[in-house]
Amino acid sequence: LLAAVIAVGCAGAGTDPVFFSVKLRTDFRPGTDFVQVTTELAAREGTPRPPTTLDAEPEMDFANGVMVLDRTRLAQGTYTMRVTLMDSSARSIAFVDRVASVTSTGEAVLTLERRSCDGVTCNAGDRCINGKCIDPACLEDFRSEECEPPRPPDGDSGAPHPDAGIEPCQGTATRACMNGACQGVQRCEGGTWSPCDAQTPTAESLNGQDDNCDGNIDEEHYTTLHQVAFSALGNGCTGPSSAWANCQAAADAFCRTKAPGHAFMIGGFGPVTYQGATATVACTAKAGGAQRIQTTVSALQSDPTEIRTRIGFQKAVDHCKGLGYPVSPGIVAWDGPTDNVWMLCMPAAYGTTEDMLDPEELRTRGCADFEKDTNTPVCTKAAHRYCLDQGYLAGAGPHFIWVYSPVTCFDGGS
Incomplete structure (x- = not known):
């Protein structure tokens, strides 16, 4: 709660009406902390004018100043005014009071800083608003005697000042x-x-920073696609005719060690599709809460043979769901000599799993290997194509083909 006198215009009041504007600067966030600004204005002895309201949109630059009262016609004189920030429940979260001496057309600039109510103890009936204890009567009428009087600072003559309105x-x-x-x-x-x-x-990029300052990191990049030559993947993955499990592990290793921005990734899956000698790999960013989880074949109630099949992948997806992560491509890496396997488990912001997908959706997209126990390049490609057709960025699966063909579809992020 601030109080001061603002001199607007030149010294020496006249009789002609003038135009008066009010600009508000604040570090409160529009659209989040407050959704509306109310400006009240009254002559020293007159009846208050009807309040002026402004809907606060997130893109408004209140940090540098937004006009909350624009060229309002007034008689010259002294005015009391209040600018209030209202939240989505129509509650006042902060306000600033001023006295303005209006003698010609001009603009007053008000600054309202965020202050904490932590540790503030108010008298019974009072309410802490932006670090100050406020009597309810002051909220009802900004000219109430219960309000802190908006008087000039000590030694102020009331004469205009070149920085009038700037705190x-x-x-x-x-x-x-x-x-x-x-x-x-x-x-x-x-x-x-x-x-x-x-x-x-700035636009968000995959760098572990909040580039657009919305409180989220790397959003829209939770899943990214990367084209890479099969020959660069290694692990015996030279093309679609290679052992596909080798290619899946190579895709995960590429995302963790070679992909652009790999320092901000936990792994990846695929190849989700391919063209000639080029594979497309999907990489998973860690900023959205995805986890790389190590477990064992026995913990998944599987065996070294089954774990590389569609049934094994479905068990991994179900394991992630049991941990509270509804999205997963399944197993992305395993250690042959040991019992260890790794999977990517992700929150819902990363996509969705369609557990009851009709196998015909994949058959029409080229997946004819329904008799195979393990995923094949054509069925992996069909799952990816299905997800693309639903508006997603990438797809993985099918995890298990029987009556249904579960597929997981991935977004770039929220």
């Missing part, structure tokens, strides 16, 4: 600020606040 500072103070959705710091320099040093929001 001063002292010493080497710092404060949080926002550039769009990105948070930064302002520093007190020569008695005024420096520009906000927050980064400029």
Whole structure:
């Protein structure tokens, strides 16, 4: 809760009406912390004007200032005003009070900083709003005697000032600020606040950072596709005619060690499709909560032969579901001499598993190897094609073919 006098226009009041605007700067986040701004205005002795409301959209740049009252026609004089931030429940989360001496067309700039109510104890009936205890009567009427009076600072003559409306500072103070959705710091320099040093929001990329400052890391890149020559995969995977289990393990190793951005990945699966000597591999980012889980063949109630079949992969998918991860391509690597296997288990943000898919959906896309126990290149490709046709980025499966042919489809991320 702030209170001060703002001089708008030149000294010496006249009689002609003028146009008055109010710009608000705040580090509260539009669309998240607040969804509406209400501006109230009243002459010193007059009846308050009807409130002006502005819907706060996430893309609005309140860090640098948004006009909340635009060229309102007023008689010259002194006005009391309040600008309030409202949340989605129509509750006030913060407000700023000012007195404006309006003598000509001009603009007042108000700053409203986020403050915590942690550790603040209020009297019975009062409510902590943005770090201050507020009497309910003050919320009902911004001119109430229960409000902190918006009076001029000590020694202020009321004369206009070249920085009218811009909040001063002292010493080497710092404060949080926002550039769009990105948070930064302002520093007190020569008695005024420096520009906000927050980064400029950019498109999200796979780098372990929140590039667009929306609170999420690497979203839209939870699954990425990479084209690679079969000859570069290694592990005996030279093409679709190779032992397909070798190619699946090679795809996982490629994502962990060679793919662009592999430092931010936990593994991968595929090849999900191929063309000539080129394979397409799907890699899984860790930022969205995916896990690379090691278990044993015996823990999956399987055996060294079955574990490489579609039934073994289905058991791995079910194991992930039992751990609370509804999305999985199944087993991505195994250690022949030991009992160890590795699988990728992912939360729902990564995609979905269609457990009751009609096998005909895969047959029409080229999967004719229904008699095979293990996945084959043509059926893997058919599962991927099915997921593409549903609008997903990649597909894995089928995990088990009987009455149904379960397939897992993967998104880029939320």
